[in-house]
Amino acid sequence: MGDNNEKSRILSIQNLIIKFKLRGQVLTAIRDISLDLYKGESLAIVGESGSGKSVLVKSIMGLLDKNGFIDQGKILYKDYDLSQFSTEKDWLKIRGKEIAMVTQDPMTSLNPLKTVGKQIEECVNLHQGLKGKEAYERTLKLLRDVGIHDVEKRYKQYPHEFSGGMRQRIVIAIAVACNPKILICDEPTTALDVTIQAQILQLLKNLQEMYGLTTIYITHDLGVVAKVADRIAVMYAGDIIEVGKTHEVFFDGKHPYTWALLSSLPQLGAKGEELYSIKGTPPNLFNEIKGDAFAPRNPYALNIDFVERPPFFKVTETHYAKTWLLHSDAPKVEPPQSLQAFFEEGRRYAYEQ
Amino acid sequence: MWYIGKRLLQSVFTLFIIITIVFSLLRLMPEEGYLGAAAEKMTPEQQEIILTNLGLRDPLLVQLGNFYMDLFKGDLGTSVTYRTDVPVTTIISEKIMYSLFFGLGAVALSLIIGVPLGILMAHMKGRWLDRLGTGYIVFVVAVPAAVYYIFIQMYVTDIFNLPLLFDEYNKMSWILPLTSMALAPTASYAMWMRRYMVDELNKDYIKLARAKGVKERTLMFRHVMRNAFIPMAQYLPATILFTITGSIYIESLYSIPGMGGLLVDAIQRQDNSVVQGLVLIFSSLGIIGLFLGDLAMALVDPRIKLGKGGSTR
Secondary structure, eight states, rough: OOOOSSSSSHHHHHHHOOOOEEETTEEEEEEEEEEEEEEEOOOEEEOOSSHHHHHHHHHTTOOOTTTEEEEEEEEEEEEEEEGGGGSHHHHHHHHHTTTOOOOOOOTTOOTTOOOOHHHHHHHEEEHOOOOOHHHHHHHHHHHTTTTOOOOHHHHTGGGGGGGGHHHHHHHHHHHHOOOSSSEEETTTTSEEEEEHHHHHHHHHHHHHHHOOOOOEEEEEEEHHHHHHSSSSEEHHHHHHHHEEHHHHHHOOOOSHHHHHHHTGGGGGSSSSSSSOOOOOOOOOOSSSOOSSSGGGTTTOOOOOGSSSOOOOEEESSSSSSGGGGGSSSOOOOOHHHHHHHHHHHHHHHHHHO | HHHHHHHHHHHHHHHHHHHHHHHHHHHHHOGGGGTGGGGGGGGGHHHHHHHHHTTTTSSSHHHHHHHHHHHTOOOHHHHSSSSSOOOOOHHHHHHHHHHHHHHHHHHHHHHHHHHHHHHHHTTHHHHHHHHHHHHHHHHHSOOHHHHHHHHIIIIHHHTTTSSSHHHHHTHHHHHHHHHEEEEEEEHHHHHHHHHHHHHHTTTTTHHHHHTOOOOOIIIIIIIIHHHHHHHHHHHHHHHHHHHHHTTHHHHHTOOOSSHHHHHHHHHTTOOHHHHHHHHHHHHHHHHHHHHHHHHHHHOTTTTOOOSSSOOOO
16 A cells, blocks of 8 residues: 555545435435545544535445445455445444544433443453453543543443533543544534533544544534644535645635635634625535536636536645646636635744744 | 332322222212112111111211221222122132233233334334334234234134133133233334334434444344333333233133123122222222332433432442
């Protein structure tokens, strides 16, 4: 798998297409995505609801709903092609052991009838092969690692005796207890209030270092992204339209959708002006999408955007965007006024470091 | 413990209220019920003497007090018309064993079959077994029990050459009444179990458990089953009561000398003291059932605290 990148690839998604059968119709949720994940990095996948972020990571773990299927493409991990996996036995080699997940809502993600200790220990038993006293000690250590005090007592308590933030810590402990290589965090902070969010993100960051994890964050919160991600992949309507290092996407975004996303950050809005919002709605995934999916909502759309789908244009070695604006024949288009100042300031800050 | 104690106290109190109401209502019944078969031949004076001797001319509160005094001694009075001068307790105790045996037997049978059936149906949701089970449930719920009871008695006895009527010493004759009685509760257990299993399976914690690499089968048994059983626990007492009291029809079909028929007989013959005793027993069974249901819930669900504050187990 040696590439000329400085880091080694750990997971590689190639030309993935995922479809869902729904009431006799077929919906295309993921439209031909390719994405690499490098060892030790943290990648953030951002996009609005329904853009396919969750479907993408679920397919990595074989947790797609029954009516969803991989139509084409490969998901390469180690020597496996996960897209070919069909039986439970296959997936059990991956789930937990290699790739673990932190789910979205800590209030409902824990079994209400089992003590949190037991729920963590189940993973320790399954994936670390420890039993009895050893497993117990290990569980206590995990509890301590995720920042829980008084662990012996907490071990014996039930989820309803924990607060939301605490439960999210437990969920994280469960994921980490599996000893995975890749940790997927599916909107890990959405259900939490702001002060707890920061703590949980810091915790995830620490654990990533402590356990040498590669993490994927799925989120629609750009604030979360800025805090934790090394790289960002922006998704729109089942496609990755821009991918690059965090500062590249944030301060030198090329795709008009990325601009639109950043412009709608409340922090960028000028006082007294109406907050920017993206006009229109995302496309209907039941229909075949022609050209650039964002074109109908894109004020910078070119004629070709409605006809042909843009390929990835290379911006830098690490930064790619799918927009015809980067083609050499395209007219020169500058990002919106309000963003330019932000871009400049950000770039100055990023490159000074 | 505090929780159990509180529930126990509530149960006793409820029972007290029920008995008092039943007792008072029966005082409104025609008084012939206390006079026996010879009532028509008596002069009003003779009737009056009998009623006074029975204590029926005392104020209601005194009657109630006496009734409770006797009740604590285990005396429910004597039958008037049903079997004259035989203590009600004797009459009931002769029959209660049959009803309890068939009632509890049917509940046990339906639990043994219904719960696993529901689990299997949830596991194979949408496949043939699930459809078959659903068909069975719809059939049992939609068709009046009397209809399929009779069909079973008419045809199944023929096909398997089983006895038509109940005979205490022939175990083969126990099979049909027991299975007939178990049909309906089996269907309802299967239905609820399937429903709650499917409910639980769609919850987030199952997704997390799957994501952490728990086998589907382990998931079913270790995570889903117990959680699905909690709401089930509340149906348990109701069905137990239903099966015991609802056996009236089965008992008369197979001529089982149980309590179901007794109540009808006693009401028809206006034997107030027998009716009173029976209602008392049925209502206590109901209350005991509810109490046990609550207890079962508290045992499986740690969110219901057994202790007053403090730690849970």
